[in-house]
Amino acid sequence: xxxxxxxxxxxxxxxxxxxxxxxxxxxxxxxxxxxxxxxxxxxxxxxxxxxxxxxxxxxxxxxxxxxxxxxxxxxxxxxxxxxxxxxxxxxxxxxxxxxxxxxxxxxxxxxxxxxxxxxxxxxxxxxxxxxxxxxxxxxxxxxxxxxxxxxxxxxxxxxxxxxxxxxxxxxxxxxxxxxxxxxxxxxxxxxxxxxxxxxxxxxxxxxxxxxxxxxxxxxxxxxxxxxxxxxxxxxxxxxxxxxxxxxxxxxxxxxxxxxxxxxxxxxxxxxxxxxxxxxxxxxxxxxxxxxxxxxxxxxxxxxxxxxxxxxxxxxxxxxxxxxxxxxxxxxxxxxxxxxxxxxxxxxxxxxxxxxxxxxxxxxxxxxxxxxxxxxxxxxxxxxxxxxxxxxxxxxxxxxxxxxxxxxxxxxxxxxxxxxxxxxxxxxxxxxxxxxxxxxxxxxxxxxxxxxxxxxxxxxxxxxxxxxxxxxxxxxxxxxxxxxxxxxxxxxxxxxxxxxxxxxxxxxxxxxx
Amino acid sequence: xxxxxxxxxxxxxxxxxxxxxxxxxxxxxxxxxxxxxxxxxxxxxxxxxxxxxxxxxxxxxxxxxxxxxxxxxxxxxxxxxxxxxxxxxxxxxxxxxxxxxxxxxxxxxxxxxxxxxxxxxxxxxxxxxxxxxxxxxxxxxxxxxxxxxxxxxxxxxxx
Numbered sequence: 001x002x003x004x005x006x007x008x009x010x011x012x013x014x015x016x017x018x019x020x021x022x023x024x025x026x027x028x029x030x031x032x033x034x035x036x037x038x039x040x041x042x043x044x045x046x047x048x049x050x051x052x053x054x055x056x057x058x059x060x061x062x063x064x065x066x067x068x069x070x071x072x073x074x075x076x077x078x079x080x081x082x083x084x085x086x087x088x089x090x091x092x093x094x095x096x097x098x099x100x101x102x103x104x105x106x107x108x109x110x111x112x113x114x115x116x117x118x119x120x121x122x123x124x125x126x127x128x129x130x131x132x133x134x135x136x137x138x139x140x141x142x143x144x145x146x147x148x149x150x151x152x153x154x155x156x157x158x159x160x161x162x163x164x165x166x167x168x169x170x171x172x173x174x175x176x177x178x179x180x181x182x183x184x185x186x187x188x189x190x191x192x193x194x195x196x197x198x199x200x201x202x203x204x205x206x207x208x209x210x211x212x213x214x215x216x217x218x219x220x221x222x223x224x225x226x227x228x229x230x231x232x233x234x235x236x237x238x239x240x241x242x243x244x245x246x247x248x249x250x251x252x253x254x255x256x257x258x259x260x261x262x263x264x265x266x267x268x269x270x271x272x273x274x275x276x277x278x279x280x281x282x283x284x285x286x287x288x289x290x291x292x293x294x295x296x297x298x299x300x301x302x303x304x305x306x307x308x309x310x311x312x313x314x315x316x317x318x319x320x321x322x323x324x325x326x327x328x329x330x331x332x333x334x335x336x337x338x339x340x341x342x343x344x345x346x347x348x349x350x351x352x353x354x355x356x357x358x359x360x361x362x363x364x365x366x367x368x369x370x371x372x373x374x375x376x377x378x379x380x381x382x383x384x385x386x387x388x389x390x391x392x393x394x395x396x397x398x399x400x401x402x403x404x405x406x407x408x409x410x411x412x413x414x415x416x417x418x419x420x421x422x423x424x425x426x427x428x429x430x431x432x433x434x435x436x437x438x439x440x441x442x443x444x445x446x447x448x449x450x451x452x453x454x455x456x457x458x459x460x461x462x463x464x465x466x467x468x469x470x471x472x473x474x475x476x477x478x479x480x481x482x483x484x485x486x487x488x489x490x491x492x493x494x495x496x497x498x499x500x501x502x503x504x505x506x507x508x509x510x511x512x
Numbered sequence: 513x514x515x516x517x518x519x520x521x522x523x524x525x526x527x528x529x530x531x532x533x534x535x536x537x538x539x540x541x542x543x544x545x546x547x548x549x550x551x552x553x554x555x556x557x558x559x560x561x562x563x564x565x566x567x568x569x570x571x572x573x574x575x576x577x578x579x580x581x582x583x584x585x586x587x588x589x590x591x592x593x594x595x596x597x598x599x600x601x602x603x604x605x606x607x608x609x610x611x612x613x614x615x616x617x618x619x620x621x622x623x624x625x626x627x628x629x630x631x632x633x634x635x636x637x638x639x640x641x642x643x644x645x646x647x648x649x650x651x652x653x654x655x656x657x658x659x660x661x662x663x664x665x666x667x668x669x670x671x
Contacts (some may be wrong), residue, residue, distance in 0.1 A: 046662045070631040073547060073618045083550025143662070149652055184652045185645040187637035191630070198638045199649075207656055214657040303630060330626050331617035335610045341587075344613065345530025351626035414606065436599075497662065504663045 014213045015102070017062050018222040021242040025249070029055040029218075030511050031503075032238055032252035034225045034267065037104015038492040039476035040258030041204035041212065042144065046500035048215035052511060055218050055250055056209075057240060059259075060100035062221035063107075065206065068195030072329045075194035079108055086262075088367055088378035094288060095441045096378070098260055101195075102221050103205030105260065105489075109443065110192045110307045110326070111181040111201045112487035113150040115141050115494070117316075120484045128452035128481040130462045140494040140501075147211070148182035148202040150490070157188035159305015161325040161355040164296070166310050168404030169323075174314035179324075181306075182207070182489075188305040190327050208493075223248050226374075228255050228271035228472060235472040253511045254503065256464075258475040258496070261445040265369045265478060266376035268449065268466070275459045275468055279450055284367040285483035286380055287321065287444035290390055291358040292397055293333070294406035299352045302327040312400065320393045321360035321485040323400065328356055336439060338414055357401060359393040360444075361386055362485040369448050378445070382435055390438075391429050398425035412439045444488050449478035463502040464495070471510060475499055513545045517563045519579040521612070526582075527590045528609050529616040536619045543615035559611075562604040566593065 031047050033040045036058040048054045061078065068075065076084045081100040088094040099105035121132040144150075169176035186200040199206060209219060222243035229237045235255040240248045257264045265281040273280065302325070312323035330351050339347050367380030398409045402422045409419040411428075414437055419425045452458025455467045464479055466472045475496040477488050484491055503510050513521075518541050525537040533540065548556055570578040570589050581589055593605040616622055623629070642649070 049659070049661055050663065070634055071618075073543065073614060077546060077550035080550075082552045082555070083547060085551040085555050146655070149655075184649055185641055187641045189630075189634045189637050191634065197634045198641050200641060202652070211656050299627075301627070303628060304633060329617075329630065330623060330628050331614045334613040334617045337613070340528045340609055340613070341526075342531055344528075345532060348530065348617065348626050351628065501662050 012210075012213055014216070014218045015062055016218065016220045018243040021220070021222070021244060021246050021248065024247040025242075027055055027248070027250045029053045029250060029252050031055070031254045031256060032057065032250040033256040033258055033475075034238060035104060035258035035260065035476065036102050036209060036219065037099060037204055037258065037260065037476070038106050038489045039496045040104065040256065041106070041208035042147075042493045042496040043256050043258065043475050043500045044217050045208045045212040045215065046497060047503060048212045048217040050504045053216070054212065055220065055252070056212065057223045057225055057238065057248070057250065058102045058104070058219065058221050059224045060102060060221065062102040062219070063195065063205075065195075065197065065199040068191065068197040070191070070197070072194055072331055079195060088284075088286065088380035090367070090379060090381040091436050092382070092438050092440060094286060094380055094382070096262075096286065096445055097441070097443050098262065098445070102219060103203045103209060105443070106203035107195055107205050108193050109203075109489060110487070111183055111186075111203075112308060113145065113148065113180045113182045113490045114486040116484050116491045117486060120482065124481050128450070128458060129454060130451065130481070132462075137494055137498070140497045141490065143497055144490055144493040148207045148493070149184050150180050150182050151184075152178045152180060153183075153306050153309045154185055157186050157306045158309040159188055159190065159302055159327070160300045161302035161327055162305060162309040164300065164355055164404040165312065165323070165325040165357060165400070168400035168402075169310075169312045169314070171403035172400055174312055174400070176310050176312045176314075179308050179311050186306050190303050190305060190307050192307045193328075220248070225267060226270065228257070228267065228273070230271070230469070233468070234470040254471050254473065256473045256475050260476050261448045261478045262369055262376050262378055264474055264476055265448040266371045266374070269371040270374050273466060273469055273472070275466075276455060277457050277459060277467075279457065280459050281369040281371065281448050282366070283447040283450050283481075284369055284378060284380060284445065285363050285447045285480075286367065286442040287360050287446075287483055287485075288363055288382060288386060288390065288440045288442055289358050289360045290394065290412045290438065290440055291326065291336070291356055292394060292401070292412060293410040294355045294357060294401040294404075295350050295408040295410070296353045296355065296406055300355055301352055302355055303329065315393070315396065316485060319362045319364070319389050319485075320396070321362050323357060323359045323393070323397050326356055326358050336412070337410070355401065355406070357397055359390065359397050361390050361393065362483050366447065382438070382440065387433070387435060387438070391433060395425050395429045398422065413437045414439060444477070444483075446477040446480040446483055446488060449474045450481045451479045452481060463499045473499060473503075513548060513560065516567065516579070517560050518545070520563045520567045521608075523579045523581065523586060524590065524608065524612060527586050528612045532625065533616045533619065533622055536616070536621065539619055540612060540615040543618055544611045547611055547614060559607065562607070566604070
């Protein structure tokens, strides 16, 4: 079985890598999908099952579960774009992470699987004229949840850090929910962000892509697509280059761009696509998130147990999407500390007593992606309102951690600041913290090819078809008209599934 | 990374990393090189240029390059960048520190020293999962490739 082969490290039929592309290559197919993550993989699987000839191109390499080891920095170098050193320019610069491997960012995400909140869908109906009622999307969410096995965590896999988060939330009387994740008996190796080494996380690599391959799709890894080819306004395929330097040309009846909210607008811009709306590359939202480190008296051993088993949702409707416990290996944690030398050593000696907790902010502003000499660069300036919101979130999160028994809380600022009790949190965080002091990161990039019915205000229609082109479709988080306040993977997959259905229903129009 | 960059980084190990990491200085520098090689070309060039500027910047004050500074003088010089004259100094000092701290705590001895023994843990839970949940795992693998068309009778009907 293909699925087993992916887990066990065999090289499945129909997966081609740089070793297989030994010269210039020309391929013919019905549909070429650029990108193999949360958007590309479902489209590929659905269309392949419907009988279409599908080729998936992925810039990153192909790994199997067996390749995911305990070597954190090697995993980052191999699977993160730019070795994890990608950032949106602004003050402060905002680090963001993207997967660059077969399976895309689903291979390195935390596996949180949430439907789009009803109020966001209502906003999309209201502001973008989209048919996004919960009822109309329900069949697609249900299908996605079955395919990637969305389920609550087994209680035995929940680690001490998450129980402490729950203890704090319960003490405060705040709403806390068990996380839904795409996993089959996650056993808490807590390595989600570096490729699940047990195969429990049902990333696209071990779910949708094996399905696509089973139904005849072909996956080409190590191929960077340079541009979409056009005949007039009609997309006719893509032109790219393999990691070995060979040209790869794919001729197709339909082109699907699913490279994520940073690279999809760049691919379209490089290909000469101009949106009359002026919105291509605009409207970038990022769900900025910040983290604190709480130190307890007793050993917590946070690295044993599932990543983000709970989410505190008490303040979700106030723009603070969730609070969660998110363990990181010591090397990543040490990177974020302002301390150095002996001070760093003293702090890190308490690693086993630390709980890393983060909060996600639903941003009220937006940035942009500009394509400079063919390369995308993100720009994003945190809004004062969002900084104030995050500062409020830090007070609340610190209160929760102290309620759980924390003795110290370290704040996410470049100059070391630490708190010793909840009053301290309220006092220290009462004063505005200058933007440049913040250390903010994200993994949720959205909105740079927003969908909508009105061509003058959007880049693509509600199925992802580019308004100002023919047979060119977008299937990733670029589509989102607004940030969604929850982890975006399931929304991307559901919209991609719906779009695949639209293509199947209109096959004569798109694929003849 | 060139030899000059490596020499500067080597001299920074006692300044940035905890004292018990100093014996692993060469491995830390090696690791910084690997991390840097994975970053965008512009970042690599900027970093190498920054190291050269850092190295030469010590000359006016100490009459020797940064790579030759030790002890208190190395500490003071790095601190002058850390709290620097320009945002560029601050950003560079921060970047170096982040890369070196990452490299430092990727050393097996340093991970063990803070109690992080994730390799054996992964092996333990992986084996447990396969042993305890084999039936459910197989069921999901069957589900992944079981026919379940999105549209009924959605066969390719176009030429």
